Amino acid sequence: MAKVEKKAGKTRIILFTGKGGVGKTSVAASTAMLLASRGKRTLIISTDPAHSLSDAFGVQIGAAVTEITHNLHAQEISVIEAINDHWENLKGYLTGLFSSQGLDPISSEEIATLPGFDEASELLYVNDYMKEGKYDVIVMDSAPTGESLKLLSFPEAMSWYMEKLFPISRTTARIVRPIMKPFSSIPLPDDSIFKSMEGLYESLREVRGILTDESITSIRLVCTPDRMSMNETRRAYTYLLLYGYPVDAVIVNKIFRSNTGDFFQNWRKSQEEIMAEIDNSFQDLHIFKLYLSKDEPTGMERLSEMGNDLYGDQDPLEVFAHSIPISYDKHDNFVTARIRLPFATKERLNLYNKGGELVIELDNWRRVFYLPQTLANKNPTAAEFNNGYLLIDLK
Ligand SMILES: Nc1ncnc2c1ncn2[C@@H]1O[C@H](COP(=O)(O)OP(=O)(O)O)[C@@H](O)[C@H]1O
Ligand SMILES: [Mg+2]
Numbered sequence: 157m158a159k160v161e162k163k164a165g166k167t168r169i170i171l172f173t174g175k176g177g178v179g180k181t182s183v184a185a186s187t188a189m190l191l192a193s194r195g196k197r198t199l200i201i202s203t204d205p206a207h208s209l210s211d212a213f214g215v216q217i218g219a220a221v222t223e224i225t226h227n228l229h230a231q232e233i234s235v236i237e238a239i240n241d242h243w244e245n246l247k248g249y250l251t252g253l254f255s256s257q258g259l260d261p262i263s264s265e266e267i268a269t270l271p272g273f274d275e276a277s278e279l280l281y282v283n284d285y286m287k288e289g290k291y292d293v294i295v296m297d298s299a300p301t302g303e304s305l306k307l308l309s310f311p312e313a314m315s316w317y318m319e320k321l322f323p324i325s326r327t328t329a330r331i332v333r334p335i336m337k338p339f340s341s342i343p344l345p346d347d348s349i350f351k352s353m354e355g356l357y358e359s360l361r362e363v364r365g366i367l368t369d370e371s372i373t374s375i376r377l378v379c380t381p382d383r384m385s386m387n388e389t390r391r392a393y394t395y396l397l398l399y400g401y402p403v404d405a406v407i408v409n410k411i412f413r414s415n416t417g418d419f420f421q422n423w424r425k426s427q428e429e430i431m432a433e434i435d436n437s438f439q440d441l442h443i444f445k446l447y448l449s450k451d452e453p454t455g456m457e458r459l460s461e462m463g464n465d466l467y468g469d470q471d472p473l474e475v476f477a478h479s480i481p482i483s484y485d486k487h488d489n490f491v492t493a494r495i496r497l498p499f500a501t502k503e504r505l506n507l508y509n510k511g512g513e514l515v516i517e518l519d520n521w522r523r524v525f526y527l528p529q530t531l532a533n534k535n536p537t538a539a540e541f542n543n544g545y546l547l548i549d550l551k
Contacts, residue, residue, distance in 0.1 A: 172376050179409040180378045311363060374476070400481065411447050431445075491531055495516070513525065
C-alpha cells in the first residue's frame with residue numbers, strides 16, 4: 157500500500173469514531189499516550205458529550221486544557237463553554253432577539269443554543285489549536301458514529317445556509333432596519349453581527365479544509381468483530397467518503413484470544429468470520445487488531461501498553477492509506493464523475509443538478525459538489541455503482 161509522508165512541522169489530527177462502547181476512548185487515549193511518550197507534543201480532546209477521558213486516564217480532566225503528563229494535554233469539551241468561548245457575540249444577539257419577542261429568558265437561552273451551535277463551536281477549537289501550533293498532534297475522541305457525522309457534515313450544511321439564505325437575510329435586514337426602527341423593538345442584526353457570522357463561516361470553512369486534508373487529518377474507525385459494529389463501520393466509511401473525509405484505518409478491538417475456553421467457542425468462531433469480512437470490506441484501509449485484555453485498560457500504564465500493542469513499531473502519525481477524491485473522465489459528448497462510495501446501493505441514492513451543483517443524497521446524508529465551470533450546466537443522465545465507485549454520467 158502506498159504511504160503518504162506527513163508534511164514536516166505540521167500539526168496532525170487523528171480522529172477516532174465508531175459505535176458506542178467499541179473502545180474509541182480507550183484507543184484514542186492509548187494513541188495519545190504512545191505519541192506523548194515518543195516525544196510528540198500531544199493534545200487529546202473529547203467531543204463526546206458523554207466524556208470518559210477522565211475515567212480512561214484516571215485523572216480529572218476539565219473543560220479547559222489540562223496537563224496530564226509530560227507532553228500530554230487533554231480537554232473534555234463543554235458545549236456551553238465552547239459557545240461562550242466562540243460565540244458570545246451571536247448568542248447575545250439571539251437572546252436579545254428572542255426576549256424582545258416575549259419569550260421568557262430561560263427559553264431564550266435555550267433557543268440561543270440553536271441546532272448546529274454546539275457542532276460549530278467544537279469545530280472552532282480545532283481551528284484555534286491548529287493556529288496556535290503548540291501541538292504536534294491533536295487526537296480527537298469523538299461521539300458515536302451518527303453524532304460525529306453530524307459534526308463533520310456541519311461545515312457543509314452551514315456553507316449551504318450561508319451561501320443561499322444569508323445573502324437574502326442580510327439584504328432584507330439592510331432594507332428593513334430603517335423602516336422597522338420607529339415601530340418595533342425587534343433588534344435586527346446590525347452589521348457587526350453579520351460580520352461575526354461571516355467570520356464564523358470563514359473559520360468553519362477553514363476547519364473543513366483542515367479536516368479534509370489527508371496530509372493533516374486521518375480518521376480511524378474503531379469497531380468490534382461483530383456484525384452490528386461492522387455494518388455501522390461500513391456505513392460510516394461510506395458517509396465519510398461522501399463528505400470527502402480522509403479515512404486511513406480500521407481498528408478491530410476486543411478480539412478474543414484462542415485460550416478463552418469452551419464457553420466462548422461460538423463467539424470466537426463468529427469473530428473469525430466477521431474479521432474475514434472486515435479484511436475483505438476494507439482492503440483499501442490499514443487494519444489494526446487489538447485483543448480483549450483481561451481487565452479494563454484504564455490508567456496511564458495500561459493505556460501505554462495498549463498503545464504499544466496497537467502500533468508496535470509503527471508511527472501513529474503515519475498516513476496509512478490514501479483517500480480518493482472525486483475525479484472526472486472525459487468522453488466524446490459526456491463526462492463521467494467518479495466518487496469512491498463503497499457499500500452504497502442505487503436504491504438509497506438520489507442525484508440531481510441544482511444550479512450548477514451536483515447534489516448527492518444517500519440515506520439521510522446530503523452532499524453538494526460544486527461542479528467545475530465546464531460541467532455546471534450538465535445533468536446526471538445515468539449512474540451506476542462499479543467496484544465501490546459511484547459513476548455518474550453528466551451530459
Ligand atoms: N481491548 C480491550 N480490552 C478490554 N476492555 C476494553 C478494551 N477496549 C476497551 N475496553 C473497555 O470497554 C469499555 C468501553 O470502552 P470505551 O473506550 O469507553 O469505548 P467507547 O469510547 O467507544 O464508548 C471500557 O470499559 C473500556 O475500558
Ligand atoms: Mg468514549
